[in-house]
Amino acid sequence: MLTETTTVLPRRRRTPLALGLVLGLVALGLAVVASIAVGAKGLPPSTVLDALLHHDPADPDHLIIWEVRIPRTLIGLLAGAALGLAGVIIQGVTRNPLADPGILGVNAGASLCIVVAISLAGIDSMTGYVWFAFLGAALAAILVYGIGSLGRDRATPLKIALTGAACEAAFRSLTTGILVTDNATYEQFRFWQVGSLAGRDSAVVTQALPFLIAGFVLALASPRILNGLALGDDVARGLGQNVAAGRALSAVAVVVLCGTATAMAGPIAFVGLVVPHAARLITGPDHRWLLPYSMVLAPLVLLAADIIGRLVAQPGELQVGIVTAAIGAPVFIALVRRKRVRG
Amino acid sequence: MRTPRPRARGSILALFLGAVLALTGCGSSTEQSATEQPAAPASGQFPVTIATAFGDVTVPEQPKRVVALGWGDAEVALTLGVQPVGASDWLPVGGDGVAPWMPQDKHYTTAPTMLGTLEVSAEQVAALNPDLILDTRASGDKARYDQLAALGVPVLSIPAGGEAYATTWQQQLDMIGKALGRTTEAETVKNDLEAKFQQAADTHPEFKGKTVAVGSKTSGSYGAYVNGGSRIEFMERLGFIQSPQVQALADDSFSVTVSPERMDLFDADLTVMSPIGVSADEITNDPLFQAVPSVKAGHVVVFSDKMISLAFASATPLGLSYAIDKVLPMVTEAMAR
Numbered sequence: 001m002l003t004e005t006t007t008v009l010p011r012r013r014r015t016p017l018a019l020g021l022v023l024g025l026v027a028l029g030l031a032v033v034a035s036i037a038v039g040a041k042g043l044p045p046s047t048v049l050d051a052l053l054h055h056d057p058a059d060p061d062h063l064i065i066w067e068v069r070i071p072r073t074l075i076g077l078l079a080g081a082a083l084g085l086a087g088v089i090i091q092g093v094t095r096n097p098l099a100d101p102g103i104l105g106v107n108a109g110a111s112l113c114i115v116v117a118i119s120l121a122g123i124d125s126m127t128g129y130v131w132f133a134f135l136g137a138a139l140a141a142i143l144v145y146g147i148g149s150l151g152r153d154r155a156t157p158l159k160i161a162l163t164g165a166a167c168e169a170a171f172r173s174l175t176t177g178i179l180v181t182d183n184a185t186y187e188q189f190r191f192w193q194v195g196s197l198a199g200r201d202s203a204v205v206t207q208a209l210p211f212l213i214a215g216f217v218l219a220l221a222s223p224r225i226l227n228g229l230a231l232g233d234d235v236a237r238g239l240g241q242n243v244a245a246g247r248a249l250s251a252v253a254v255v256v257l258c259g260t261a262t263a264m265a266g267p268i269a270f271v272g273l274v275v276p277h278a279a280r281l282i283t284g285p286d287h288r289w290l291l292p293y294s295m296v297l298a299p300l301v302l303l304a305a306d307i308i309g310r311l312v313a314q315p316g317e318l319q320v321g322i323v324t325a326a327i328g329a330p331v332f333i334a335l336v337r338r339k340r341v342r343g
Numbered sequence: 344m345r346t347p348r349p350r351a352r353g354s355i356l357a358l359f360l361g362a363v364l365a366l367t368g369c370g371s372s373t374e375q376s377a378t379e380q381p382a383a384p385a386s387g388q389f390p391v392t393i394a395t396a397f398g399d400v401t402v403p404e405q406p407k408r409v410v411a412l413g414w415g416d417a418e419v420a421l422t423l424g425v426q427p428v429g430a431s432d433w434l435p436v437g438g439d440g441v442a443p444w445m446p447q448d449k450h451y452t453t454a455p456t457m458l459g460t461l462e463v464s465a466e467q468v469a470a471l472n473p474d475l476i477l478d479t480r481a482s483g484d485k486a487r488y489d490q491l492a493a494l495g496v497p498v499l500s501i502p503a504g505g506e507a508y509a510t511t512w513q514q515q516l517d518m519i520g521k522a523l524g525r526t527t528e529a530e531t532v533k534n535d536l537e538a539k540f541q542q543a544a545d546t547h548p549e550f551k552g553k554t555v556a557v558g559s560k561t562s563g564s565y566g567a568y569v570n571g572g573s574r575i576e577f578m579e580r581l582g583f584i585q586s587p588q589v590q591a592l593a594d595d596s597f598s599v600t601v602s603p604e605r606m607d608l609f610d611a612d613l614t615v616m617s618p619i620g621v622s623a624d625e626i627t628n629d630p631l632f633q634a635v636p637s638v639k640a641g642h643v644v645v646f647s648d649k650m651i652s653l654a655f656a657s658a659t660p661l662g663l664s665y666a667i668d669k670v671l672p673m674v675t676e677a678m679a680r
Contacts, residue, residue: 040602060634064604067630124562124621183460184435188562188620196563198603315592315608316564316600 017289020282024296028077031303035073036065039310040317072197074205075264076303076320078212079197080271082261084298085219086254087272088279088290092226093250094157098336100273103164104251106258107267108171109140114192115178119185127203129192130263134211137259143167145251154244156233195268195321197306208260215256216295222250223287230285268321270328271298277335301327391521394503397488402497405524406475410468412458412491413501414508415659416477418442419515421449422532422661423525429456429471431463434653434662442657443650444665465490475499479518480510480658497522509597512536512573512658536660540580543671549678550582553612556589556637558601560626561619565601567608569593573658577666578615581674586611606631613678614643617655623647641680644673 037048043061051065090099102108113136117123123132144167148160179186225246228236233243258272275298276290283289302320305327309318389404410429411417417430417440432440439454456471458464461482468476468491476491476498483501491498499522501507502514513533520529544550555578557568567589568574575585589608592599601608609616614637616626623645626632637643646652654666 039604041604041607057630058634060607060631063631063634068603125625180459180462183432184620190563192562194563198564310602310604313600315602315605316566317602319563 013284017283021289021292021296024293024300028296028300028303031300031307032073032077034307035076035303036069038307039064039069040314068198071200071202071205072306073303074202075197075200076306077299078205078208079261079265079268080299080302081295082212082215082257083268083272083302084275084279084294084296085216085291086257086261087298088276088287088294089219089222089226089250089257090254090272091276092230092287093247093254094161095230095232096157096161097277098273099161100270102168103161104254104258105140105144105164105167105171106137106255107262108168108175109138109143110134110136110259110262111189111193111267112136112171112175113139115175115185115189118188119178119182124188125201127201127207130204130207133263134259137262138255140167140171141251141255141259145248192266194319195266195324196319197265197302198317198319200264204264208264211256211260215253215260218249218253219257220291220295222246222253223291225250226287226291227285230287266321268302269325270332271302271324274328274332274335275301277332281335389524391524393499393518393521395498395500395518396483396503396505397485397492397498397500400497400499402475402522404474406473406522408471408473409475409477409523410458410471410473411477412463412468413478413480413510413515414460415512415515415657415662416479416519417455418445418657418659418661419519420477420523421445421451422659423520423523423528424449425523425525426451426453427455427477428453428473429458429468431458431460433460434657436653442653442659442662444654444661446661449661463487463491465494469494475522477519477522479515480508482507506595506597509572510658511576512660512663515658516660532660536664539664539667543667544580544582547582547671547675550674553583553678554586555583555613555615556586556609556611557615558609559598559617559619560621562621565603565606565609566598567592567601568598570595570597572597573663574615574617574655577655577663577670578613581671583613603631606635609638610636612637612642613674614638615674616643616645617652618646619652642677644670644677 036052037043037045041061041064043064047061048065051059051062055066056062087100090103091097094103096103110133113132114129117128117132123129144160144164147167148163151159179189225241228239228241229243229246231239236243236246261268276294279290279293279297283293302324305323306320309320309323312318390401392399392401409420409425409427411420411427412431414431414433417427420427421441422445430440434440434442436442439451440457441450456467458467473494473496476494476496478487478491478498478500479502481487481501483505484507488498488500499518501510502518505514516529516533520526557574557578559566559568569585569590570593571579571585579585589611592608609632614635618626626645632638646655648669651666651669654662655670657663657666
């Protein structure tokens, strides 16, 4: 995969890839429509349309559209796009195709910070969790990147991966330590711990939006850096890139994207890991295509998983984090076996 | 930690409770114990044998060092006048784990060793040198039982045919009363509570036959209680009947999760909601909750006082007694709206 990387694509591949991207966008649009039209309570299309066009706050069915389905669709779109991009970048930066944002300790850091916030500060709302999740994700990534950069050869992919794994384990132990000794905190935390698009206030979206836009811009500006890094540090340097700066910038993008997605929806497994692989099957290794493709496919997967979750456990719902894990794990194994992922 | 313990209020209530119990002390007992003992042995008549999910357990002589692990086990032992040497704080009230509705004379004179709730260290239990382990309302998990039974002490797990955490207050009272040789006291406590429920229902004939939907909100989702769990039983004792549309959802658990899209399920003659780990505002301010017809009409009780919702959920005799005092006026008011 890595040795095949070229920074210039033959012209004839561009048209089908662009077409594919448009198709992906159409599919995503359909998923958005489905996400607003389908749910635990069956609403006829006319009601859905009516709710969208003539919102009546006194009508419980209209409230379902505006208070439940639209916010969670928005969160699914944004968090999905963020996870997809973050997955591509982290795999590119660490040159580790099995990497996902967990490798920077981002999820574990967010969890730890939320648990501390619940336990010590009595934070008990989703909108309150956002900031602590974000803080935790950022601190974790800074710590991992900082420790990984110590020593003579700076931040190599291997050092980052090892540091990340160690910190992830440490954060998890601390989190578990607090949870087993504090029942009340456990009660609250366990609902955040499984990623979900439901029950999140639309205020969460407003809070997260500026961060996400910054993250999207950073991510979509990084294909050249990632293509360079994919060739190896020496070649990248030979191409005139500042490897350390490029890697640091990408890490910032991952923290912002992943931290915000985690803050909004809780830890959602496999989307950031599997989607870039699926995208790579279509696009090949060029990050100029890989990034936009992942940005479109990941929210598609996330919304589809969320819709499935709403339908299979009625009158309750299955949280999206459970669905993505259930779907993602076998897909991932199949991908690894078929493509013989190389590191 | 987030719940400061209202000590002063607790002791005032304790006085009040004592008075109420004294006044209502003449009830009639209808329920017979489920064990095969022909007559309940009086205090001091040991050995006793009690049927549990893991077979009959024999307590050879009156226990002196009781370790209470199940939800409410320590409170029931205290209610019967026995002080456990080790206890689990299921209601996270902190300190010695005694709920504020416990009267002063039922508090510990010597602080017990506080043990974990979901996870229990067998080593810690062994160190307390117990002669009886109570685990009557717990997971009823075989591995947990085996670990405790390995200490060579009688272990009272969930009752025969019981479900995890679904032991009723009557079963719990009955089992613990027998094991501690306090059957007379247990009988009195039971009769008192039965009478108090009966009196509440008698003074409010307007509740009779009205439907109630009992639910909770956690930080993750809404849930509806089903299958006659303790919260449903509480409302039924007041004369209500479980909402049929909620009961229709029942599987083998005592609650089902309810999608925010299906809030219509909570519509009944009365809607009762407990916040669990969230503030009551998160329920009352939820536009979807406000749109439920019974809620819109004011036929709704949302427990904003954590102690009340803990008592409502406690399924212990004194917790339920406290809940009657607190919940009854709220229900009366909501039904009158």
